[in-house]
Amino acid sequence: MTRLAEWLAGGPLISDGAWGTQLQARGLAPGESPDTWNLTHPDRVEAVARAYVEAGSQVILTNTFRANGIAMDGDLDAINRAGVAISRRAAEGRALVFASMGPTGKMLLTAEVTPAQVFAAFDAQAAALAGAGADALLVETLSDPDEARIAVHAAKRTGLPVIGSFAFDSGRRKDRTMMGATPEAVAAAMVEAGADGVGANCGVGAEFAAAICGRLRAACQLPVWIKPNAGLPVLVEGEICYDVSPNLFASHYAALCAAGAGFVGACCGSSPDFIRALVTARCASN
Amino acid sequence: MPDLEQLYAAVIEGDWKAAVAATNAAVAAGVPPLTIVTGHLVRAMDEVGRRFDCEDYFVPEMLLSARAMKASMEIVRPLLVATGAEPVGRVVIGTVKGDLHDIGKNLVASMLEGGGFEVIDLGADVSPQRFIEAVTERDANLVALSALLTVTMPSMKATVDAFQSAGLRAQVKIMVGGAPVTQQYADTIGADGYSESAAAAVALARRLVLA
Numbered sequence: 001m002t003r004l005a006e007w008l009a010g011g012p013l014i015s016d017g018a019w020g021t022q023l024q025a026r027g028l029a030p031g032e033s034p035d036t037w038n039l040t041h042p043d044r045v046e047a048v049a050r051a052y053v054e055a056g057s058q059v060i061l062t063n064t065f066r067a068n069g070i071a072m073d074g075d076l077d078a079i080n081r082a083g084v085a086i087s088r089r090a091a092e093g094r095a096l097v098f099a100s101m102g103p104t105g106k107m108l109l110t111a112e113v114t115p116a117q118v119f120a121a122f123d124a125q126a127a128a129l130a131g132a133g134a135d136a137l138l139v140e141t142l143s144d145p146d147e148a149r150i151a152v153h154a155a156k157r158t159g160l161p162v163i164g165s166f167a168f169d170s171g172r173r174k175d176r177t178m179m180g181a182t183p184e185a186v187a188a189a190m191v192e193a194g195a196d197g198v199g200a201n202c203g204v205g206a207e208f209a210a211a212i213c214g215r216l217r218a219a220c221q222l223p224v225w226i227k228p229n230a231g232l233p234v235l236v237e238g239e240i241c242y243d244v245s246p247n248l249f250a251s252h253y254a255a256l257c258a259a260g261a262g263f264v265g266a267c268c269g270s271s272p273d274f275i276r277a278l279v280t281a282r283c284a285s286n
Numbered sequence: 287m288p289d290l291e292q293l294y295a296a297v298i299e300g301d302w303k304a305a306v307a308a309t310n311a312a313v314a315a316g317v318p319p320l321t322i323v324t325g326h327l328v329r330a331m332d333e334v335g336r337r338f339d340c341e342d343y344f345v346p347e348m349l350l351s352a353r354a355m356k357a358s359m360e361i362v363r364p365l366l367v368a369t370g371a372e373p374v375g376r377v378v379i380g381t382v383k384g385d386l387h388d389i390g391k392n393l394v395a396s397m398l399e400g401g402g403f404e405v406i407d408l409g410a411d412v413s414p415q416r417f418i419e420a421v422t423e424r425d426a427n428l429v430a431l432s433a434l435l436t437v438t439m440p441s442m443k444a445t446v447d448a449f450q451s452a453g454l455r456a457q458v459k460i461m462v463g464g465a466p467v468t469q470q471y472a473d474t475i476g477a478d479g480y481s482e483s484a485a486a487a488v489a490l491a492r493r494l495v496l497a
Contacts, residue, residue, distance in 0.1 A: 020435070020436070020437055021436065021437065024437055030383075030384040030437055030438055030440060030441065031383060031384025031385070031411065031438065031441075032384075105386070105387060105388075105389070106389075107349070107389060109346050109349055109350070110349055110353065143345075169465060170344065170345075171341050171344075172341060176341075176344060178344070178345050178389075179344060179345050179346055180343075180344025180345060180346060180347075232466070232468055233436050233439065233466045233467075233468065233471065234468070234470055234471065234474075235439075235443075235470075235471055235474040235475065238440075240436050240437075240439055240440065242436075268436055268466070269436070
């Protein structure tokens with residue numbers, strides 16, 4: 001049994017919600033690097049992580065989404081290590097810590113970056129995250145299966161379980177990544193790369209996620225990580241809000257589990273209230 | 287006469303080497319540069335956009351076609367400038383302040399260039415002031431704003447407001463796009479148009495400059 005399967009033996013686990021907006025609520029300025037806050041404002045980052053643990057998250061991520069050498073500059077080793085340490089402190093043994101690795105933001109296809117550069121960037125990040133004691137590595141918000149394969153290969157070198165999660169936001173049925181990959185193509189790429197789990201995060205709302213989850217599950221036997229957005233952003237009195245309430249979001253919980261989701265959380269537009277609503281939905285469905 | 291359908295096909299297939307060869311052959315045979323652009327490159331990129339809308343093409347195919355189109359444009363542009371031909375419109379494009387994402391913005395810039403626009407690309411993390419300066423200096427009639435993050439969407443509003451404050455709002459049309467951006471958001475901040483995709487952005491830009 002893989003470690004992911006062991007963790008899921010008791011049923012689906014609830015993960016966390018959005019971090020960027022939570023950090024902004026604690027003073028992160030628009031355009032300021034969230035990851036750098038691991039070094040400059042660790043207490044505030046920990047407050048976000050703690051809010052999710054207290055809301056009922058059984059898996060929390062780390063504030064390290066951009067901390068690869070292609071997406072940003074800075075003392076990345078320290079930022080990644082601090083990110084794991086902060087989430088670990090907030091978890092206090094009550095939640096698993098999966099370390100977040102986002103895409104490079106550059107395209108292999110147009111030769112903006114080479115495969116070797118992408119591998120080196122993810123390899124360094126994964127080593128730092130693993131060295132600091134992450135339970136697993138989550139490469140997320142991916143759109144390019146080629147970049148994802150490289151990221152998984154690099155992350156697997158740590159010996160930790162690795163999940164590759166994609167943003168499905170394109171096509172009329174919103175079932176393709178920006179690069180045109182279907183859930184089936186993504187699942188095949190992740191199996192081939194040796195990932196321990198596959199997933200869908202960000203992209204679209206929970207109403208689309210069950211179908212994508214079902215297709216990922218049908219295409220491979222890997223555990224599925226699901227973390228949809230809370231609807232679409234709208235402007236209300238000068239503030240960006242998302243148009244789905246925690247309860248409406250959580251009303252999809254049962255459908256996601258029925259579609260085979262192993263991990264359920266919420267992405268852009270969500271808050272600890274969404275996690276509380278998921279916990280309530282789980283109690284109701286048991 | 288050289289077979290310009292080869293150029294059309296090369297752009298659609300994303301074969302930049304074939305596009306360059308066909309362009310050079312056309313230029314050598316004396317085909318007017320404007321004919322190469324409007325008769326073949328624009329037509330080919332329109333077809334690429336149509337295929338994108340039909341979901342035959344996705345971003346990778348579009349990027350390859352844009353690269354082939356650009357390779358051809360590199361040859362034709364100096365000749366075009368020499369003839370004094372005017373572009374369809376002059377567009378200043380950039381990702382708004384605080385946002386470093388440029389994949390979507392680059393794609394829209396390529397598609398607009400393929401659509402016959404002169405494109406002034408300011409890159410990412412562009413302040414409202416820089417948009418205004420570029421519009422003023424280059425006499426642009428269209429501004430295209432990109433944002434990938436929810437947290438940087440307010441910079442779009444700030445940019446639209448800055449054009450208003452500078453007294454330049456009536457001189458330019460402003461279009462917006464990016465993953466979290468919606469028509470509703472575009473309407474709320476007073477933008478002139480919203481496009482869901484890079485392909486649709488060209489049609490929108492044409493509508494806006496003719497309006």
